[in-house]
Amino acid sequence: MxxxxxxxxxxxxxxxxxxxxxxxxxxxxxxxxxxxxxxxxxxxxxxxxxxxFPDAPAQQTAVESLVQTLNISPFLASLLVQRGVSNFEEARTFFRPELTHLHDPFQMRDMDRAVERLTRAMHTGEKILIYGDYDVDGTTSVSLMYGFLRTLYDRLDHYIPDRYKEGYGISKAGVQWAADNGFTLIIALDCGIKSIDRVAEANALDVDFIICDHHRPGDALPDAVAVLDPKRTDCHYPYKELTGCGVGFKLLQALCQVRGLPESTLWPYLDLVAVSIACDIVPITGENRVLAYFGLKQLNTAPRVGLCALLRVAGFVKEHETCPPPERALDITNVVFGLGPRINAAGRIKHARAAVELLLCNTHDEADDHAYGLQTHNKDRQDLDKNMTEQALAMIRNDELLIKAKSTVLFDQKWHKGVIGIVASRCIEQFYRPTIILTESNGKAAGSARSVAEFDVYEAIEACSELLEQFGGHTFAAGLTLPIENVDAFRQRFEEVVSAKIRDEQLIPRxxxxxxxxxxxxxxxxxxxxxxxxxxxxxxxxxxxxxxxxxxxxxxxxxxxxxxxxxxxxxxxxxxxxxxxxxxxxxxxxxxxxxxxxxxxxxxxxxxxxxxxxxxxxxxxxxx
CATH class of the missing domain: 2.40.50.140 (Nucleic acid-binding proteins)
Structure with missing residues (x-):
C-alpha cells in the first residue's frame, strides 16, 4: 500500500x-x-x-497522516505510532537523530556543583582519581572520563575495584588507596549512589567525591560534593535511563561548555557510550537513542584502536582492516554478544583493569596484545560458564521442591563469582523464573539475580533486606551479599515473596x-x-x-x-x-x-x- x-x-x-x-x-x-x-x-x-494496535481514533488519524506524509504503508505507520511517533516532525526526529537533540547537561541536579569542583581541582593542580565498576558500563565510563580528561590535564589516574577482594561499588580499600596516594577528588562512575559509609570515610580523609551513577538511590544520598543521577527523585533531568557512562558523558559535556571547548571534541568518545548502552541493556529511547545512533556510527567508521583490536579477535574485522566495512556494519546485538562478553571477561577472570587499559590504548600493536589477553579470558569464562550451568541445572532437576518452586536460589561455595550472573541467565533459559546464583566470597555469600519479563527482582530482594548485608541493581538484574548462615532463610523468604507477587503467566516465556x-x-x-x-x-x-x-x-x-x-x-x-x-x-x-x-x-x-x-x-x- x-x-x-x-x-x-x-x-x-x-x-x-x-x-x-x-x-x-x-x-x-x-x-x-x-x-x-x-x-x-x-x-x-x-x-x-x-x-x-493503534486503533483509537487519534491513533488511526496519526497512522493515516504518516502514510500520506512519509509515503509508507499502514503497517509501517502503525509500527511508528506504537513507538510514540505520530506526526511528520516526530518522524523526522526519530529517523534523523541529531546531536543537537541532546539535553542541556545543566538540567541534571548537582551538575553545576560537579563542574565547579572538577574545574577547581584542575585549576589548583589536585590529583583526581577516576573510579568505576568492573563491568562493561563501569570500564567504558572510566575509559571515557580518563581518556578525555587526560587531553586537558595530567594529574589523574584510574581505579577499578577487584571483584573478588573488594566487591561491587566504592570500596574501603579504594578510598584508602586514594587518600594514601594524595588524591583529593574521586569521580565515581556507574557506582556510588548507595555508598553512604564509604563517602563519609572519604570526607574524614579530606577526599571529595563526585558521583555519576544511574542506579536507584536509597532513602538517603551520600554526602558527596555532587551526586549526578537522573533517577534521584529531586532531579528533573528530562531523560532518566542514561547508563553510568552516559552520566559521565553529560558531565564532560557540561565541562566543555564551561571551558569553552567545542562539544565536537567529545564525539569520538561516543563509541564507548554506545558500547555501554548496548551492554547495560537500557532503553534505546530518547537521549540513549541519539547517543547509540552516533556511537554506532563512530564504532563502524573510526573506532578507537582498543575496540578495533577487540573487533578483530571477535571476528568482526579482518586482520588488515581498521573498522568494519559498510556491508558488515555492527548493530546493538553485535555489540552485546561480540564485544560485551570480552570486555566483561577481564573482571570476571582476572582484573577489569585490563579492559580499561585496552580501551585507552594508543597503538594497534599494544591494543592487539591486550585484546588477545581478553580473548583468552573469555574462553576461560566460557568453560566456567558451561560447567557451572550444568551443575546448577542438575541441582534443580534433582530436587523436587526446586522443580516446583516459582523461584531459583542456588548456592555453592566453589562456584566462580565472575560468572554467576551468566549462570543465572542460563538457568532462566531452562527454568523460566526469577533466579539468584550465590557463591562464597570473602567469607560471605555473594550473588547475582536475574529476572523474567514483568517481574521486578530488585523489589523482591528488597523485601528480604533484613537477611542481607548489601544489595543493589535494576528491575531485571541485581547483586546481593549476605551471611552464609542466612542462605537457607533467604531462599525460603525469597520464594515466599516471589510466590506472593508473581502471576502464573509470568512464568511462561513471552x-x-x-x-x-x-x-x-x-x-x-x-x-x-x-x-x-x-x-x-x-x-x-x-x-x-x-x-x-x-x-x-x-x-x-x-x-x-x-x-x-x-x-x-x-x-x-x-x-x-x-x-x-x-x-x-x-x-x-x-x-x-x-x-x-x-x-x-x-x-x-x-x-x-x-x-x-x-x-x-x-x-x-x-x-x-
Missing part, C-alpha cells in the same frame, strides 16, 4: 511530504545442513503478547508481537524503511510480526543438530519466504505438508553465495 517507490535519500512524494530512509544491513550467513534429528515432543508455545502481517507486505522497500527504526534494543526492539495460515513448501531441514530451516507459503497471500529458527530443531518433526501453522518472526537480510534475500527469523511456532 502507499504510493510510488521511494528513492535513495530524501525526496518529495506526491503528497508534498518527504520520504526518507536509510538502508542498514545486518549480515547473517547460512550454516551447512545436517541430517534430520530423532522425534521429540513439540515444545510448548510461548505466550504471544500482541502489543496494543514473545512480544508488534502487528499481524501478510507476507504480501514484505519487500525491499518495507525492509529498508523498517531498518531506519534502528538502533534496536529495549523499548525499541526490532519489530516482530505474526503471520497465520502458513504451510510448508518442501521439507524442513535441521542444521548443526540445533537449528531449523524451511520455506513456507502463506495460503491467503500466496507469497513464500525462507524461515530460520535458531535452537528450534525440535519442531522439524511436527511440521507436516498441508497442515497450516502460525509463526511469529523478525525480518532480516541474508547474504549467501553473493546474493541477498529477505529471510524470516523465527521466534516461535503454533500448530493448527
Amino acid at each position: 502507499g504510493s510510488k517507490q521511494a528513492g535513495k535519500g530524501k525526496q518529495e512524494n506526491k503528497h508534498g511530504g518527504n520520504c526518507f530512509w536509510i538502508n542498514e544491513i545486518n549480515l547473517r550467513t547460512d550454516a551447512p545442513y545436517a541430517s534430520r534429528m530423532i522425534v521429540h515432543p513439540a515444545p510448548p508455545s510461548k505466550r504471544w503478547i500482541l502489543k496494543p 514473545v512480544e508481537i508488534d502487528i499481524p502481517l501478510d507476507f504480501s507486505e514484505i519487500n525491499g522497500k518495507f525492509y529498508r524503511i523498517m531498518r531506519q527504526m534502528s538502533p534496536f534494543g529495549p523499548h525499541n526492539m526490532s519489530p516482530v510480526f505474526r503471520s497465520d495460515e502458513v504451510v510448508l513448501v518442501g521439507e524442513p531441514v535441521v542444521m548443526k543438530e540445533k537449528h531449523l530451516k524451511f520455506t513456507c507459503r502463506q495460503v491467503r497471500s500466496g507469497h513464500s519466504f525462507t524461515a530460520i529458527g535458531f535452537g528450534m530443531a525440535v519442531w522439524a518433526d511436527h511440521l507436516h505438508q498441508g497442515e497450516p501453522f502460525s509463526i511469529c518472526y523478525s525480518i532480516d537480510e541474508n547474504h549467501y553465495g553473493g546474493t541477498s534475500s529477505l529471510q524470516l527469523y523465527l521466534k516461535d511456532i503454533r500448530l493448527g
Whole structure:
C-alpha cells in the first residue's frame, strides 16, 4: 500500500511530504545442513503478547497522516505510532537523530556543583582519581572520563575495584588507596549512589567525591560534593535511563561548555557510550537513542584502536582492516554478544583493569596484545560458564521442591563469582523464573539475580533486606551479599515473596508481537524503511510480526543438530519466504505438508553465495 517507490535519500512524494530512509544491513550467513534429528515432543508455545494496535481514533488519524506524509504503508505507520511517533516532525526526529537533540547537561541536579569542583581541582593542580565498576558500563565510563580528561590535564589516574577482594561499588580499600596516594577528588562512575559509609570515610580523609551513577538511590544520598543521577527523585533531568557512562558523558559535556571547548571534541568518545548502552541493556529511547545512533556510527567508521583490536579477535574485522566495512556494519546485538562478553571477561577472570587499559590504548600493536589477553579470558569464562550451568541445572532437576518452586536460589561455595550472573541467565533459559546464583566470597555469600519479563527482582530482594548485608541493581538484574548462615532463610523468604507477587503467566516465556502481517507486505522497500527504526534494543526492539495460515513448501531441514530451516507459503497471500529458527530443531518433526501453522518472526537480510534475500527469523511456532 502507499504510493510510488521511494528513492535513495530524501525526496518529495506526491503528497508534498518527504520520504526518507536509510538502508542498514545486518549480515547473517547460512550454516551447512545436517541430517534430520530423532522425534521429540513439540515444545510448548510461548505466550504471544500482541502489543496494543493503534486503533483509537487519534491513533488511526496519526497512522493515516504518516502514510500520506512519509509515503509508507499502514503497517509501517502503525509500527511508528506504537513507538510514540505520530506526526511528520516526530518522524523526522526519530529517523534523523541529531546531536543537537541532546539535553542541556545543566538540567541534571548537582551538575553545576560537579563542574565547579572538577574545574577547581584542575585549576589548583589536585590529583583526581577516576573510579568505576568492573563491568562493561563501569570500564567504558572510566575509559571515557580518563581518556578525555587526560587531553586537558595530567594529574589523574584510574581505579577499578577487584571483584573478588573488594566487591561491587566504592570500596574501603579504594578510598584508602586514594587518600594514601594524595588524591583529593574521586569521580565515581556507574557506582556510588548507595555508598553512604564509604563517602563519609572519604570526607574524614579530606577526599571529595563526585558521583555519576544511574542506579536507584536509597532513602538517603551520600554526602558527596555532587551526586549526578537522573533517577534521584529531586532531579528533573528530562531523560532518566542514561547508563553510568552516559552520566559521565553529560558531565564532560557540561565541562566543555564551561571551558569553552567545542562539544565536537567529545564525539569520538561516543563509541564507548554506545558500547555501554548496548551492554547495560537500557532503553534505546530518547537521549540513549541519539547517543547509540552516533556511537554506532563512530564504532563502524573510526573506532578507537582498543575496540578495533577487540573487533578483530571477535571476528568482526579482518586482520588488515581498521573498522568494519559498510556491508558488515555492527548493530546493538553485535555489540552485546561480540564485544560485551570480552570486555566483561577481564573482571570476571582476572582484573577489569585490563579492559580499561585496552580501551585507552594508543597503538594497534599494544591494543592487539591486550585484546588477545581478553580473548583468552573469555574462553576461560566460557568453560566456567558451561560447567557451572550444568551443575546448577542438575541441582534443580534433582530436587523436587526446586522443580516446583516459582523461584531459583542456588548456592555453592566453589562456584566462580565472575560468572554467576551468566549462570543465572542460563538457568532462566531452562527454568523460566526469577533466579539468584550465590557463591562464597570473602567469607560471605555473594550473588547475582536475574529476572523474567514483568517481574521486578530488585523489589523482591528488597523485601528480604533484613537477611542481607548489601544489595543493589535494576528491575531485571541485581547483586546481593549476605551471611552464609542466612542462605537457607533467604531462599525460603525469597520464594515466599516471589510466590506472593508473581502471576502464573509470568512464568511462561513471552514473545512480544508488534502487528499481524501478510507476507504480501514484505519487500525491499518495507525492509529498508523498517531498518531506519534502528538502533534496536529495549523499548525499541526490532519489530516482530505474526503471520497465520502458513504451510510448508518442501521439507524442513535441521542444521548443526540445533537449528531449523524451511520455506513456507502463506495460503491467503500466496507469497513464500525462507524461515530460520535458531535452537528450534525440535519442531522439524511436527511440521507436516498441508497442515497450516502460525509463526511469529523478525525480518532480516541474508547474504549467501553473493546474493541477498529477505529471510524470516523465527521466534516461535503454533500448530493448527
